[in-house]
Amino acid sequence: MKILILCTGNSCRSQMAHGFLQSFDPSLTVRSAGTEASGKLNPKAVEVMKEIGIDISHHTSDSVDLHLGEEWDYVITVCGGANEACPAFTGKVKHRLHMGFDDPSHAAGTGEFIHSEFIRVRDEIKDRFLRFYKDELIRG
Structure with a gap:
């Protein structure tokens, strides 16, 4: 089973989703990518996942x-807000899904508040991708 998770910057939400899916089932082939990949991971995303x-x-x-030349069982976009354009994938895909999440890297305020936003989004991603894993990949 090959799954590609797409976002714009590929530094935060798609990376967390990638980490969760791989943790649920190491036999899955999971990749994440961005239409405007930042080239680095958001350190706060790495931190809250490590927690x-x-x-x-x-x-x-x-x-x-x-990844355009590859075939995918699922391509899942994870961009969220109305001001964010979800990337389109033009490659060979069996199933396209969208699971929108807020971008915690846009959170402003105290360090404590920003950290809590990363945790909130991380937990939402975990819940949604665990449901996807159980409903689509196990029962599929």
Whole structure:
């Protein structure tokens, strides 16, 4: 099973989703990519994932162009707000899904508030991708 998770910057939400899916089932082939890949991971995303025992620090922020020639069982977009354009994937895909999440890297305020936003979004991603895993991939 090959799953590609797409976002714009590929530094935060798509990376967390990638980490969760891989933790649910290491036999899955999971990649994440961005239409405007930042080239680096958001350190706060790495931090909040590490807090729950998932290390994504070795992930890379890659351009979607690297994956256009491949076939995918699922391509899942994770961009959220109305002001955010979700990337379109033009490659060979069996199933396209959208699961929108707020971008915690846009949170402003105290360090404590920003950290809580990363935790909130992380937990929303975990819940939604666990449901996807159980409903689509196990029962599929």
